[in-house]
Amino acid sequence: MSGLRRRLRAATLLLLALPGLQAQLPVRDAAELQKQLDRLQTVGSVLYVAAHPDDENTAVLATLARGRHLRTAYLSLTRGGGGQDLIGPELGDSLAAIRTQELRAARRIDGAEQFFSSAVDFGFSKTAEESLRLWHHERVLGEVVRTIRAFRPDVILTRFPPDARAGHGHHTASALLAIEAFTAAADPARFPEQLRAGLRPWQARRLLWNLFRFGDDAPRPPAGSLRLDVGAFDPLLGRSYGELAAESRSQHRSQGFGVLAQRGPWEEGFELLAGEPARTDLFEGIDLTWARFPGTADLAARLREARAAFRPDRPAASLPRLTQALQALRALAPAVQAEPLVQAKAAELEEALRVAAGLWVEAIADRQRVAPGDRLTVSAQLLVRGGAPLALDSLSLEAVTPQGSRVLERRGEGRPLPADAARKEAFTFTLPPDTPLSQPPWLDGPGGEAWAGLPEAPAPFRVWARLALPEGAFEVTVPVQFRFRDPILGERTQPLAVVPPVLVNLAEAVQIFTAGGARDLRLKVLAGGAGAAGRVRLQVPAGWAVQPAEQPFTLARAGEEKELTFRLSPPAGTASGELRAEVDTGAGFAPARSLLKLDHPHIPLQTLLPLAQARLERFELKRTGQRIGYVMGAGDEIPHALRRLGYQVELLTDEALAQESLQGYDAIVLGIRAFNTRPALQTLKERLHAYVAAGGTEVVLYTVNTGFPGINAAMVTDTIGPYPFKVGRRRVTVETVPVRFLQPAHPLFHRPNELSAADFDGWVQERSLYHAEGWDARYVPLLGMADPGEAEDGGALLVAEHGQGRYVYTGLAFFRQLPDGVPGATRLFANLLALGHPHD
């Protein structure tokens, strides 16, 4: 469960947004335009519901969105911040931000849209009951209902069954919530505030479970289940939906879920959970044509004609009929136009018009980062590349806030856009004070109510153009972005980030005091936008002292930063609390925010602006042994956490392990999943065991014994210790359960730190994972623990004497506790590192 306290606090501020229209798949070439014209003939929608980024079946999404041309969306209840990151050190909110974007990247390939609820991924959960309790059942149910009422899907699909077969408690809970919401969304008595806000009740036709299928050897869909062929080949795409699905799924890089493409026939099965049964097709009995809406005969006829007359080498020839279709759509009864499905079609139609006209529109900011009050120049460019007789009716720069968009500047026109001559317009303006900061709405950023259910906030500025053809007009909107030349990668764009004028980055998010004296605390003030001047101060809890009380700073230019040092004195005894930085630039002191950039090649640059605060921990810690070797596995922040405590930590390469003398290390630690990610350990483990036999201490953190082929990496060797044991799948997910000392006299509990039950207070997210099992009698289990209702297990911490030294396997979640500065876990880890010095 977690930094859960912290994150739930943030989450309680959020209500789900009305899922608005998302940018449709960007259409580029004539084949995609032809698909877009096909898509315009189909009028239906489907919502897929599960718990996490990666739960969704991308083959089903790709087939429905790009093969069946249905409006398709995936509702992921969480953003996946509770897992581990395979591409960097990010955990918690940062990881959730990365996974949010990985879902967006996946959807750009499979063609679906993406929604979220406010449910927090608090780590592995064994029961749906626990998940629903910690998610605040009624709140998340309301958000699922709201998504259904706003999206109005014909069919709802779940990834999981509503029972223990789903495995993870989050999975079971996602199916239970979908079943409840299926009925509640149609009931005007449920969540009536949504109806007052303009939503209407909605009854989807049926709800089905998308039956499991893990790996190739999984059984075919059972006889009698509804089936969907997801392996079809699409000649316009030059790929099958199975190939698209693999490409989409491989965007989940932070989970290491790259997969091989599946080619050839492939069927998915479905089982009815609620609603009307179907015998042959998911959409049986549902009208998926325009005829489902009144008054659309003319519109449908124009769209059919446009499709029939389409010529890939002369797309502009489709413009008259597409323009007439748009006019017919705009002439529909207001109630019909307000249908979410019709709005989506309108956006698709305008995109088709833009592509058929060969129109390029861009809006480029002159820098990536700005603050409210700064001057910014946006260069808009329009270019007609297809010889279409377009005129620019109107062009405007708009600001987007949670309250809606407003025009900052409009330029009337009505003049033709000459073919192949770029029209350039520059807008220079001062950022309004209410420009929303780029902190995500689902954290504590602006736009909570309006934007929280969206993957991310919309771009803060956009350029809107109204273009006229002889038969009528259409509109194009593009976000203002930053663009730059990367010497290696070429043209790159990044979202425009809006940040406070002054940012404060603290050197450490956790400040640990293990000795009594005062210590320096370093921080950087940096200019968010143009230069700024002011004062910065630190607020500390009672008992702590900080010198000086405040410090002035002057930042002359954009991007300039200055390092400042404060001196912090802890109280005498054990204490913990929160430190906050505050900044005054003239209007009085206010909480400062930090700048956190997440830059990965497969997703857009992410800017997070968390409050500039650090946790203070003062506790007694004795260290025996100084020099620690660390064998990094999948990636964790333990080396940094150890250095912060004063240890000398050296990261050991395979070469160092093979050739260096290891005897100089007081202990060698194998980081999380080292036996999943370091093939060389298959043989180098013997050198480690020899180091132990000669008196060393080897501490192996959890490794994963492969669960699902193709999902978790296999272990590089079956035997990781000097004596046999297996890595199992037991874990203790409740971080508050009591822990029993099985051998109270063991030195681990006494040297150099005297441990007690209190050292198991304050742990975060979980106690342990991937316990040892079936161990040789030479291993001594030292801690007994269990989740509520389960039998006690000793596999979380084993110690064996081997020759002159000690070998340790532990599933305890040190990779979460140590970076977080959890005192008891830190003291326990110090004792593990000291096992080779029993007499000191």
Ligand SMILES: [Zn+2]
């Ligand atoms: Zn999952």
